[in-house]
Amino acid sequence: MEKQVIKLFPTLVHHYREVLSPVQLAAIATHCLSVEAGQHRAFIGDTKSSFSRNSHLIENLETNYPVLKGLHNGLSKLMIGYALEYGFEGIQVKNSWFNVQRPGSVLKHHVHTDSKISAALFVQADAQSSKLHLENPNPFLNYIRPENFTEYTFEYAQFQPVAGDLILFPSWIKHGSGFEANLSKDRIVISINAS
Numbered sequence: 001m002e003k004q005v006i007k008l009f010p011t012l013v014h015h016y017r018e019v020l021s022p023v024q025l026a027a028i029a030t031h032c033l034s035v036e037a038g039q040h041r042a043f044i045g046d047t048k049s050s051f052s053r054n055s056h057l058i059e060n061l062e063t064n065y066p067v068l069k070g071l072h073n074g075l076s077k078l079m080i081g082y083a084l085e086y087g088f089e090g091i092q093v094k095n096s097w098f099n100v101q102r103p104g105s106v107l108k109h110h111v112h113t114d115s116k117i118s119a120a121l122f123v124q125a126d127a128q129s130s131k132l133h134l135e136n137p138n139p140f141l142n143y144i145r146p147e148n149f150t151e152y153t154f155e156y157a158q159f160q161p162v163a164g165d166l167i168l169f170p171s172w173i174k175h176g177s178g179f180e181a182n183l184s185k186d187r188i189v190i191s192i193n194a195s
């Protein structure tokens with residue numbers, strides 16, 4: 001008798017740690033906290049965001065801070081590597097922006113439209129920071145209630161962000177803060193879309 005276990009339809013996520021040095025993270029945090037920015041409708045509460053379809057944050061950071069030389073190229077390479085494993089060639093970074101969340105703020109669940117691959121680069125986070133919550137895209141899981149949750153039945157996955165973490169995921173996956181409020185002083189993340 002021969003048995004074969006086949007795990008159908010997985011979702012690819014890359015999780016890197018220590019993508020940037022503490023000095024680089026500090027430079028980005030200083031920038032994000034000091035520049036003027038607006039609001040993003042994905043957030044509830046005290047936040048600021050530089051989101052726009054035409055925002056090129058990582059290119060601008062690299063231009064303005066010598067310590068961040070190579071930032072755009074380095075992050076692009078990681079996203080291209082993800083894309084190749086995922087099945088896409090010719091991927092390019094399209095836009096990037098920062099989000100600052102203050103205590104009590106919530107990131108609503110959302111998808112990144114008009115994008116194939118997205119990245120979240122955590123610039124400043126601690127144990128009080130809200131998690132990155134990714135929803136299982138299988139809509140039929142709500143019909144069952146297993147005795148034991150397994151990799152086949154988890155309704156979501158959560159990452160407790162640490163400064164320097166980079167998480168790459170498909171832009172279509174619904175994500176947010178899991179309906180939990182951020183409790184850290186300034187939770188700073190750079191978001192990147194690539195297509």
Ligand SMILES: [Fe+2]
Nearest residue numbers: 110112175191
């Ligand atoms: Fe997002």
